[in-house]
Amino acid sequence: MDIREYINLCRVKKGNMSEAELARRTGQTPQNLNNKYKRNTFKVSELEKIAQAFDSELKIQFIDRETGEPII
Numbered sequence: 295m296d297i298r299e300y301i302n303l304c305r306v307k308k309g310n311m312s313e314a315e316l317a318r319r320t321g322q323t324p325q326n327l328n329n330k331y332k333r334n335t336f337k338v339s340e341l342e343k344i345a346q347a348f349d350s351e352l353k354i355q356f357i358d359r360e361t362g363e364p365i366i
Contacts, residue, residue, distance in 0.1 A: 296334055297334060297336055297341070298331045298334050301316075301331075301344060304344075304348055304350075308348050308349075311347075311348075313327060313328065313331075316344065316347055319343075319346075319347035320340070320343040320344055320346075320347050321343065338352075338354070
């Protein structure tokens, strides 16, 4: 699963939040957000804003492929 698929699943879980509403909550235009979806290019700072829009916290981890456990 890539990041845009994950964001879309979160939008559905958060009451079918529209892409336009997510754009508004993150301070960007729907067109700008849509372009990021198409290119799948999100900066960590943008993901933090998206997490805030979902009233959640962003957590990024590296997972060991052999054990399936976080490295740290």
